[in-house]
Amino acid sequence: MPSDQLSTTFQALADPTRRAILASLTTGEKTVSDLAEPFDMSMPAITKHLKVLEKAKLIERSRQAQYRPCRLHPEPLKDIDKWISEYRKFWEASFDRLEGYLKQLQKKDKNDG
Amino acid sequence: MPSDQLSTTFQALADPTRRAILASLTTGEKTVSDLAEPFDMSMPAITKHLKVLEKAKLIERSRQAQYRPCRLHPEPLKDIDKWISEYRKFWEASFDRLEGYLKQLQKKDKNDG
DNA sequence: TCTATATTTAACTTAATGGTTAATTAACCG
DNA sequence: CGGTTAATTAACCATTAAGTTAAATATAGA
Numbered sequence: 668m669p670s671d672q673l674s675t676t677f678q679a680l681a682d683p684t685r686r687a688i689l690a691s692l693t694t695g696e697k698t699v700s701d702l703a704e705p706f707d708m709s710m711p712a713i714t715k716h717l718k719v720l721e722k723a724k725l726i727e728r729s730r731q732a733q734y735r736p737c738r739l740h741p742e743p744l745k746d747i748d749k750w751i752s753e754y755r756k757f758w759e760a761s762f763d764r765l766e767g768y769l770k771q772l773q774k775k776d777k778n779d780g
Numbered sequence: 781m782p783s784d785q786l787s788t789t790f791q792a793l794a795d796p797t798r799r800a801i802l803a804s805l806t807t808g809e810k811t812v813s814d815l816a817e818p819f820d821m822s823m824p825a826i827t828k829h830l831k832v833l834e835k836a837k838l839i840e841r842s843r844q845a846q847y848r849p850c851r852l853h854p855e856p857l858k859d860i861d862k863w864i865s866e867y868r869k870f871w872e873a874s875f876d877r878l879e880g881y882l883k884q885l886q887k888k889d890k891n892d893g
Numbered sequence: 894t895c896t897a898t899a900t901t902t903a904a905c906t907t908a909a910t911g912g913t914t915a916a917t918t919a920a921c922c923g
Numbered sequence: 924c925g926g927t928t929a930a931t932t933a934a935c936c937a938t939t940a941a942g943t944t945a946a947a948t949a950t951a952g953a
Contacts, residue, residue, distance in 0.1 A: 681790035733920040733929045741870040757854040846899045846950040
């Protein structure tokens, strides 16, 4: 199991339930039960998903009475974004090399002008 | 095993060997042996990584004599980029601002509900 | 045709994932 | 205290993942 941070982050995101949990947290802090509610899945399964997200530092947790609220911690996504930005030029270039070339030129024009 | 496209793509990227292979392909088409060379890993292991990348449509393959050259197919990265862009505002906001923003959202939620 | 090179497939091992149910811990409340 | 709710832990199961070695396939070229 690769234990580098980027791999851990990608791995955490490679599950639709976990991505849905993150999406749910974009509207604010949620309890585990809140997060579990939309899924046809046992609580322990959700707990495990939360552990994966927590290890990947994509969420943070606190305590309020008997609740363990979760909140979004988006920082690791920066690294994903940075990694992927290295590839942007490859998908921005069209399949047709000429088109890609012209697009590149246009960009250059914009930047220069 | 989640079989949706986004999960498959994230999963394929969740391995440093596979990301290194993609990086290697940014300088052009490569044979399997070329790609394997930097790694202390058997050829079949590389073949498996290539299959993962191919299923994720992150590479494409052809045939030239006894070689099976690989080339980068960056399109699926667009979807990752699109997904992640929804979160950009969350890491661009400072920690304090984010906290405040989320609290406000929570209040709104309560008022609305 | 025979041999060397490039790559894949098969079979196997080990460990990690993603889920389950049952039991446990923690905190609140009457 | 005793009961209820919230969440985690434990133990287990099935599947997938990542690697191995050994054998098979495909092509080139003498």
